[in-house]
Amino acid sequence: MSEDLIIRVRDLRKIYRVGEVEVHALRGVNLDVPRGEFLCVAGPSGSGKSTLFHILGGLLAPTSGTVIVDGHDLSKLTDSQRTALRRRMVGFVFQKFNLLPTLTAYDNIAIARHIAGRNQDNDPWFRQVVELLGIADRLHHKPSKLSGGEQQRVAIARAIINHPAILLADEPTGNLDSQNSAAVLKILRDLNERLGQTILLITHDPVVASYAHRVVHMLDGRIVDAES
Amino acid sequence: MVNKLVLENLKHRPVRTALSILAIGIEVTMMLTLVGLSRGMLADVARRARGVGADIVVRPPGTSLIGLSSAPMSEKMVDFLRRQPHVTHAVGSMTHPLSGVTTITGIRLDEFDQISGGFKYLEGGPIRNRDEIIVDRYYARQNNLHAGSTIQLLNRTWRVAGVVEEGKLARLVIPLDVLQELTANPGKISQVWVKVDDPANIPKVIASLKEQLKGYPIYSMEELTSLISVNNVPGLKAFITVIILLAIVVGFLVVFLSMYTAVLERTREIGILKALGASPLYVLNILFRETVLLALAGTVLGILFSYGTRWVIMRWAPASLTQMIVPDWWAIAGAIALGGALLGASYPGWRAARQDPIEALAYE
Ligand SMILES: Nc1ncnc2c1ncn2[C@@H]1O[C@H](COP(=O)(O)OP(=O)(O)OP(=O)(O)O)[C@@H](O)[C@H]1O
Ligand SMILES: [Mg+2]
Numbered sequence: 001m002s003e004d005l006i007i008r009v010r011d012l013r014k015i016y017r018v019g020e021v022e023v024h025a026l027r028g029v030n031l032d033v034p035r036g037e038f039l040c041v042a043g044p045s046g047s048g049k050s051t052l053f054h055i056l057g058g059l060l061a062p063t064s065g066t067v068i069v070d071g072h073d074l075s076k077l078t079d080s081q082r083t084a085l086r087r088r089m090v091g092f093v094f095q096k097f098n099l100l101p102t103l104t105a106y107d108n109i110a111i112a113r114h115i116a117g118r119n120q121d122n123d124p125w126f127r128q129v130v131e132l133l134g135i136a137d138r139l140h141h142k143p144s145k146l147s148g149g150e151q152q153r154v155a156i157a158r159a160i161i162n163h164p165a166i167l168l169a170d171e172p173t174g175n176l177d178s179q180n181s182a183a184v185l186k187i188l189r190d191l192n193e194r195l196g197q198t199i200l201l202i203t204h205d206p207v208v209a210s211y212a213h214r215v216v217h218m219l220d221g222r223i224v225d226a227e228s
Numbered sequence: 229m230v231n232k233l234v235l236e237n238l239k240h241r242p243v244r245t246a247l248s249i250l251a252i253g254i255e256v257t258m259m260l261t262l263v264g265l266s267r268g269m270l271a272d273v274a275r276r277a278r279g280v281g282a283d284i285v286v287r288p289p290g291t292s293l294i295g296l297s298s299a300p301m302s303e304k305m306v307d308f309l310r311r312q313p314h315v316t317h318a319v320g321s322m323t324h325p326l327s328g329v330t331t332i333t334g335i336r337l338d339e340f341d342q343i344s345g346g347f348k349y350l351e352g353g354p355i356r357n358r359d360e361i362i363v364d365r366y367y368a369r370q371n372n373l374h375a376g377s378t379i380q381l382l383n384r385t386w387r388v389a390g391v392v393e394e395g396k397l398a399r400l401v402i403p404l405d406v407l408q409e410l411t412a413n414p415g416k417i418s419q420v421w422v423k424v425d426d427p428a429n430i431p432k433v434i435a436s437l438k439e440q441l442k443g444y445p446i447y448s449m450e451e452l453t454s455l456i457s458v459n460n461v462p463g464l465k466a467f468i469t470v471i472i473l474l475a476i477v478v479g480f481l482v483v484f485l486s487m488y489t490a491v492l493e494r495t496r497e498i499g500i501l502k503a504l505g506a507s508p509l510y511v512l513n514i515l516f517r518e519t520v521l522l523a524l525a526g527t528v529l530g531i532l533f534s535y536g537t538r539w540v541i542m543r544w545a546p547a548s549l550t551q552m553i554v555p556d557w558w559a560i561a562g563a564i565a566l567g568g569a570l571l572g573a574s575y576p577g578w579r580a581a582r583q584d585p586i587e588a589l590a591y592e
Contacts, residue, residue, distance in 0.1 A: 054586055057503075059503060059585055059586050060586060080507065083502070083505055083506075083507050084505065084507075085505075086503065086504065086505035087504070087505030088505070092503055092504075094589065096589075098496070098500050098503070098589060099500075100233070100497050100500060100501075101240075101497070102233065102236035102237055102239075102240045102497075103232070103233060103236060107229070107232060107233075110229060111229055111233065111501075111504070112504050112505075114229040114230070115501070115504050115505050115506045115510060116505065119229065158504070
């Protein structure tokens with residue numbers, strides 16, 4: 001290993017079984033991601049982008065192949081080990097912000113910290129994150145009282161509160177107007193530049209892709225142009 | 229943190245929360261009222277027996293303790309008992325069932341006054357005519373009677389001579405010979421109440437009576453009142469058990485349904501928690517805490533309700549029913565309700581705990 005790779009994927013395959021039918025969602029994916037990269041994954045619908053993210057994030061077990069994230073071989077983990085991995089190693093940001101509707105913005109962020117078993121109040125990192133994302137004065141509102149852009153910023157705060165090795169964002173701007181999209185993307189780039197946060201982002205949008213260091217394209221369950 | 233989520237969840241669906249608490253409250257009240265009624269009514273029987281002022285009771289052979297027996301024993305027994313050493317008084321009484329738990333008692337009032345110190349009249353006074361009756365305060369309240377009112381019993385009309393304080397012998401009292409005549413039981417009685425000269429002599433007298441009256445149930449008053457308990461009423465314990473089981477089933481079903489709908493409704497939220505790395509136990513813990521809160525609130529409500537049922541009973545049916553407040557059962561009823569509720573939450577909880585986060589997040 002010549003560089004410091006935070007993700008190393010070799011011949012990754014995923015087959016969904018739906019009754020009698022087998023869906024080959026990933027057909028031998030190879031991917032190396034150096035620590036600190038801001039990588040964009042593009043590709044047509046159904047090409048396996050979300051499936052790849054779910055495996056990288058420990059939400060899904062691979063059918064075969066090697067997946068190493070920050071030194072941990074995910075293909076060998078049990079369900080509960082993958083659950084533990086999600087707590088600290090990965091941050092997810094989704095297209096539909098996926099905040100808990102009954103909790104305030106503050107508690108939505110705090111619960112991720114609580115699930116990870118780190119429950120200190122007056123956490124300087126917490127304040128730093130909140131300020132970085134510009135949501136300090138929105139913390140005591142529930143998601144229904146926040147705009148889409150604000151909700152997505154809260155979701156990003158929640159995703160990075162546990163210092164994840166990788167941040168996985170699946171079409172994070174898909175539900176936002178161009179202005180809010182730009183704000184969210186700028187924040188992601190800031191996180192990447194200022195904190196060295198490794199980010200993987202799925203998008204169909206070339207404008208969004210332009211924020212990344214590198215773009216890889218997926219087609220039919222493979223990465224078709226993995227140049228470095 | 230989890231508590232906050234639990235509270236917000238409960239607040240988020242106030243009607244469902246309120247109905248669940250109400251249902252558990254009713255479950256708890258059912259238990260407390262039933263146990264309270266059983267104990268209360270037995271305590272009332274015991275209290276009235278003690279109120280006679282006797283030391284020993286002699287009952288006819290083969291009668292059960294709290295049976296609504298009529299009059300299978302000859303009045304001659306009273307004279308026999310009076311002749312025994314140390315016995316100062318012996319009074320025969322006859323108990324005749326009317327309807328439900330209501331009975332009417334016949335007794336020689338002059339003899340009864342001697343042994344018991346007499347009734348305390350709240351209204352009116354003693355019986356002077358053969359068509360007069362004495363009722364106690366509770367019977368009067370339940371049937372809206374006063375001294376001078378008339379009442380229809382045993383196919384004839386009675387005039388209320390007096391309303392007396394409750395707690396002595398019976399709720400409805402008429403002269404013994406009148407009751408014997410009306411029920412075609414001349415010269416017969418249901419039990420004899422015996423008083424001895426010195427409490428120290430009670431065991432001696434009982435031993436001697438048992439020797440002479442083989443087969444007759446003979447009890448000291450202490451023994452009698454201690455025997456009047458839930459365990460000694462045939463079928464009562466089984467009845468209580470059945471009703472409590474029913475109450476548990478109701479509580480179980482309500483919580484099951486409530487938590488089941490909550491889990492379905494929160495599919496997405498549970499998915500989010502799991503995507504954040506929440507373990508199955510973490511998710512289960514949230515639901516179980518919610519359930520515990522519902523059960524606790526329901527138990528408190530049920531305890532309050534049991535005061536309500538007692539008030540209603542004292543107001544409208546004090547003669548037929550007596551309910552005690554049973555604090556020793558609060559924790560038991562609460563634990564039973566909690567157990568049923570946790571059981572009801574366990575299947576929904578299991579479903580929630582094993583929910584697949586990806587599917588849940590795709591769920592609309
Ligand atoms: N749970 C599942 N069960 C069965 N098939 C699935 C499942 N999830 C995804 N698939 C299939 O796997 C393939 C890849 O899906 P995936 O969601 O990874 O694509 P995608 O690139 O994210 O598409 P999109 O751009 O529409 O989000 C598709 O053919 C999809 O239908
Ligand atoms: Mg997708």
